[in-house]
Amino acid sequence: MQRGNESxxxxxxxxxxxxxLIVKLFFLQVLTPEYKLKAHDNVVKKVTIYPxxxxxxxxxxxxxxxxxxxxxxxxxxxxxxxxxxxxxCELLNTNVEFVRLKLDEIKRTTPNKPTxxxxxxxGPTFARFQxxxxxxxxxxxxxxxxxxxxxxxGAAVLGYLSEVTENNxxxxxxxxxxxDYMGTTGLERYYDSLLRGExxxxxxxxxxxxxxxxxxxxxxxDKTPIAGWxxxxxxxxxxxxxxxxLMQGKVGGIVAIEPSTGQILAYVSSPSFDPNLLTSxxxxxxxxVLFKDYYKPLLNRPIQAMYPPGSTFKAAAALxxxxxxxxxxxxxxxxxxxxRIGRHVVNCHGSHAVPDVQTAxxxxxxxxxxxxxxxxxxxxxxxxxxxxxxxxxxxxxxFGYGHTLGIDLKGEKKGNLPTVKYYNKVFGENKWxxxxxxxxxIGQGEVLATPLQIANAMAIIANHGYYITxxxxxxxxxxxxxxxxxxxxxxxxxxxxxxRMVADGLEKVVLAGTAxxxxxxxxSFCGKTGTAQNPHGKDHSIFSGFAPKVNPKIAIAVFVENAxxxxxxxxxxxxxxVEKYLNDTIAKKRIPLQERMINAKLMKSEMxxxxxxxxxxxxLDSLQKAKALKDxxxxxxxxxxxxxxxxxxxxxx
Numbered sequence: 001m002q003r004g005n006e007s008x009x010x011x012x013x014x015x016x017x018x019x020x021l022i023v024k025l026f027f028l029q030v031l032t033p034e035y036k037l038k039a040h041d042n043v044v045k046k047v048t049i050y051p052x053x054x055x056x057x058x059x060x061x062x063x064x065x066x067x068x069x070x071x072x073x074x075x076x077x078x079x080x081x082x083x084x085x086x087x088x089c090e091l092l093n094t095n096v097e098f099v100r101l102k103l104d105e106i107k108r109t110t111p112n113k114p115t116x117x118x119x120x121x122x123g124p125t126f127a128r129f130q131x132x133x134x135x136x137x138x139x140x141x142x143x144x145x146x147x148x149x150x151x152x153x154g155a156a157v158l159g160y161l162s163e164v165t166e167n168n169x170x171x172x173x174x175x176x177x178x179x180d181y182m183g184t185t186g187l188e189r190y191y192d193s194l195l196r197g198e199x200x201x202x203x204x205x206x207x208x209x210x211x212x213x214x215x216x217x218x219x220x221x222d223k224t225p226i227a228g229w230x231x232x233x234x235x236x237x238x239x240x241x242x243x244x245x246l247m248q249g250k251v252g253g254i255v256a257i258e259p260s261t262g263q264i265l266a267y268v269s270s271p272s273f274d275p276n277l278l279t280s281x282x283x284x285x286x287x288x289v290l291f292k293d294y295y296k297p298l299l300n301r302p303i304q305a306m307y308p309p310g311s312t313f314k315a316a317a318a319l320x321x322x323x324x325x326x327x328x329x330x331x332x333x334x335x336x337x338x339x340r341i342g343r344h345v346v347n348c349h350g351s352h353a354v355p356d357v358q359t360a361x362x363x364x365x366x367x368x369x370x371x372x373x374x375x376x377x378x379x380x381x382x383x384x385x386x387x388x389x390x391x392x393x394x395x396x397x398x399f400g401y402g403h404t405l406g407i408d409l410k411g412e413k414k415g416n417l418p419t420v421k422y423y424n425k426v427f428g429e430n431k432w433x434x435x436x437x438x439x440x441x442i443g444q445g446e447v448l449a450t451p452l453q454i455a456n457a458m459a460i461i462a463n464h465g466y467y468i469t470x471x472x473x474x475x476x477x478x479x480x481x482x483x484x485x486x487x488x489x490x491x492x493x494x495x496x497x498x499x500r501m502v503a504d505g506l507e508k509v510v511l512a513g514t515a516x517x518x519x520x521x522x523x524s525f526c527g528k529t530g531t532a533q534n535p536h537g538k539d540h541s542i543f544s545g546f547a548p549k550v551n552p553k554i555a556i557a558v559f560v561e562n563a564x565x566x567x568x569x570x571x572x573x574x575x576x577x578v579e580k581y582l583n584d585t586i587a588k589k590r591i592p593l594q595e596r597m598i599n600a601k602l603m604k605s606e607m608x609x610x611x612x613x614x615x616x617x618x619x620l621d622s623l624q625k626a627k628a629l630k631d632x633x634x635x636x637x638x639x640x641x642x643x644x645x646x647x648x649x650x651x652x653x
Contacts, residue, residue, distance in 0.1 A: 044216050045204045048177070050144060051197030054228035056158060056187060058237040059263070059474065065158055065188075067145040071126040074114035077106045080138040088136065091129045092118055114140055116179060120281040144181075146279040147188075153241045156269035156300045157409070157472060159186020160278040175199070185300070187472060190408050191231060194476055194483070200225030229476040229483065234263025239581050243268040246573050246594075249601035251561040252540075253301040255455040256577060259546060259555045262459070262468030262487070264407070265581065266556075269301040271603065295603060303412040306448040307559055309401075310530030311364045311566070312544045313443030315502055316457055318357050320395040321372045322498040326379055329357045329501045331372075339370035341435040346370050346442070361505030362513035364529065366442050373441030377434035385433040386420050393417060398492045400456045400467065401449055407470045408485060416448040444533060454544050455557035458527075461506070462546035462555045464499040466491045507549055515543065517567050518575035521587050524549035525578060529566030538562040543570035547578045554581050563602055573597055 056065035073092065085099050106115045117139070121129070126141070133139065147161060162184040164176045176182060183192035201223045203216035215222070243254045247270035254268035271293075277286040290297050299305065321327060333354040338345040348366040360368040377388035397403065402417025418440070423432050439445030452470060460467045469488040476483040506526035509515045514529045527545020534540055541563035546555040556577055558570040572593055579586055586594050 045206050047202045047204055049200035049202060049223075049225045051199060051225035052227040053145065053147070053197065054195040054476070054478070055230045056195075057230065057232050058235045058240075059233065059265075060236065061232075062151075062237040064151060064154060064233070064235070064237055065147050065149055068148045069123065070144050070146045071121040071123075072116050072142040072144055073118045073121060073129070074140045074142055075103070075106060075117040076114045076138050076140075077103060077111040083138075084135065087132075091125075091132055092121070093125055094118065114142075116142075118281065120144070120146060120279070120283070122280070147275075148279065149275045151237050151241050152274045152276060153244045153272065154235070154237075154267070155186075155272050155275040155297075156302070157186050157235070157240075157264075157267040158275060159183055159188035159190075160275055161188055162278075162283075186409060187231065187233070189410055191229075191473070191476070194229040195231065197228035198226040199223075227478070229478045231476050232474045233472050234258065234261070234265060234474050235267065235472065236265050236581065239266045239577065240268065242266075242580050243577055244270065244272050246576060246597050247272075247560075248598065249603055250563065250569070251295055251603060252559040252563075252570075253305065253451040254556065254558050254573070254577065255302045255451045256554055256556045256581070257455050257459045257470060259459040259462040259552050260468070262470045263474060264470055264472045265554060266577065267302055267472070269297075269299070271295050271297045273297045300409070300411060301559075302451045303407060303409060304450070305559075306413055306415050306450055307540060307542070307561075308445075308447060308532040309443040309449040309454050310532035310540070310542050311443060312454055312457075312528045312530040312542050312557070313447065313449075314361060314364065314369050315461060315506060315528050316396060316399045316401075317369055317373065317441060318361065318502055318505070319461075319492075319494050319498050320392060321376055322357065322501070323395065323494045324376060324379075324391070326376045327372055329498075330355070331357075333360070333365075333368050333371060335365050335367040337367075339367035339438070341438055346438060357501060358505035358508055361502065361528065362508040364509075364514050369441045370438050373438065374434040384430065386424070386430070388434070389423070389437075390420050393419065395492075395494075398490075399460060400453050401447070405452060405456055405470050406488070407452060408472050412452070413450055415450055415453055416446060418446040422446075443530065451557050451559045454542070454559070455555055458544040458546050458557065459555035460492060461499055461502060461526075462552035464496045464503075465494055503549060506545065510545070515545075515567055515571045517593075518543070518545070518571040520547070520575050520579045520582075521589075523547055523579065523582060525575060527571065527574065529571055531565050534562065539564055541568050541570040542566050543574045545574060545578070547582065554578055560602070569597065569600065569602075 053067055055063055055067075058064055080103075085096055089096055089099060102117055106117070109115070130141070133141070149155075149158065160183075161181040164172075164178070164180045164182050168182060169176045169178070172182075183189040183195065188195065202219065203221050205214050205216050239256065243256075243266045247254060247268055250270055252270055254266055255264065256266040257263070258265055273290055277283070277290070280286070322329060335348050335352050335354055337351045338347045346366050349363065352363065352365070354360050354363075354365050354368045359365075373392075376392055377385050379388055382388035382391065393402075396417060402415060404412045404414045406412075418437070423437060426432075427436060437445060440447050456467055456470055467490050469486075469490070471485050473485055475485075503526055506528055507524060509529065510518050510525045510527055515527055518525060518527060525545060525547045526549050527543055530542030530544070532540040532542055539562070541560040542558070543566050544555075544557040546552040556574050558574040558577070560569045560573070563569040576586060576590070576594055576597060579590070
């Protein structure tokens with residue numbers, strides 16, 4: 001009887017355990033999503049559907065960036081049999097070595113799933129391959145889009161895409177996966193999260209050989225992709241292309257701003273490149289060529305290159321002096337041909353009278369601006385020169401010097417407007433004065449600015465005292481919804497009447513001063529030339545200005561490296577840009593000037609650069625040999641002295 005009871009209990013225990021096991025399995029496989037998904041891994045495949053990236057348009061509705069279909073060829077290695085390698089190479093325009101190396105890599109890493117074999121295949125090549133796709137059953141196709149640039153310009157401002165890194169993936173909060181592309185530079189990078197849209201997904205049922213069998217749950221869990229936001233910029237596509245044409249063969253940058261809105265009209269970094277070079281299957285090769293280029297075409301010069309602003313700095317310097325009341329606009333100065341500080345002389349353009357601030361600007365008198373800078377800092381109302389300089393620094397800082405302006409691009413540099421702290425560190429507290437740092441007065445010395453800052457300072461003068469934070473984008477639009485960048489107005493606090501005085505002087509610069517070559521028929525053009533000394537070669541050519549004088553429509557800065565005087569290249573290029581924008585054409589009598597600017601080639605040839613490198617290397621080798629000889633002689637001397645000291649001394653008789 002006892003045995004029967006024990007048997008019954010055992011049966012019940014087994015029964016209960018079986019029920020518990022079944023319930024547990026049901027819970028894990030049906031009710032728990034984690035395990036449910038794991039169960040589907042072998043039969044359900046998640047396929048990403050990439051959204052259409054937003055278009056980029058100029059201010060007139062011209063498309064500057066659009067999407068074009070390209071194709072990734074995928075291969076699943078474990079089902080690849082009897083591959084006709086030569087036929088594959090012929091169809092895909094590649095070579096046997098590449099095919100073998102790529103297949104070996106896929107065999108080692110991802111043999112059991114479709115893996116990219118060739119990326120970014122163009123339409124004609126894909127069409128040829130598609131006709132024979134049946135010959136390669138282990139191969140499949142994934143459609144992507146790449147960016148196209150119909151104007152072949154604006155590489156620095158528009159930017160480009162590149163494949164994501166592991167760090168990009170980590171920072172994307174799960175959005176990006178290996179093999180995805182994202183904005184790397186320019187607007188593509190700054191507005192990437194808005195341009196890219198949202199990915200979609202479809203779930204497919206496949207067998208163990210990855211053969212498609214149909215949609216999972218009739219597509220109930222599929223997600224439709226959402227297109228990115230289209231972008232309307234303040235750029236003028238034709239003006240942009242024209243600026244790059246004028247700057248070809250030259251190193252430098254152009255920034256043109258609409259003063260009343262802060263919208264960037266043109267943004268030229270030279271040398272530039274066709275951004276389409278970084279969208280093809282040869283993008284890696286093309287990138288390496290650009291990266292190694294001596295003139296650094298990948299450098300975004302309008303916001304990353306910092307130069308001495310030279311005499312373009314004088315307009316702002318005049319305004320802060322007038323506002324401070326150190327001298328009025330009619331203050332008379334006789335220039336003896338330079339400004340003397342001890343034995344040092346800041347040279348000027350011969351001796352001449354300067355009856356007012358307009359004349360000082362017209363002829364760009366160095367000694368005048370040295371004098372008013374000295375008198376500002378050394379004014380008796382300040383406790384010491386440091387206090388005077390701090391006041392000058394505060395007022396110049398308001399003009400945008402010494403800090404970033406907040407443009408909608410990554411990597412903006414702040415330039416350099418040296419602080420009191422810096423000079424105290426260099427010279428010692430209370431051991432320096434205005435004369436010590438006199439070069440600042442004419443935009444030299446330690447003062448550095450970006451082309452964007454120089455253009456923005458001129459926009460302030462055009463607006464008679466304020467600027468709007470410079471922006472590339474006007475607005476983004478999607479499904480009749482709009483997103484606009486925040487508009488911020490910055491006041492200088494300088495009296496409007498002083499801006500009118502300085503504007504009069506800048507007009508004289510063009511009419512009868514250092515920039516007469518920049519005159520435009522029937523347009524009142526105000527501007528200032530600059531020539532920045534360069535310790536590494538020929539001086540830099542600079543010009544900044546605005547037009548027309550009343551109700552200005554454009555402010556501009558042009559910087560041409562190693563081009564000499566401001567009037568030689570920068571001023572004529574600026575005037576042509578302004579004329580093109582305001583009149584949409586160039587006057588017939590100015591066509592020769594246009595052709596001269598376009599055809600001027602200031603960059604050194606590869607042969608010249610190679611010769612210079614050889615000379616530098618020879619000098620370096622000579623120095624190394626001389627150092628080696630010196631070290632050898634010193635070692636020999638040490639050895640001789642050691643031997644001499646260790647030798648036994650002769651006995652005294």
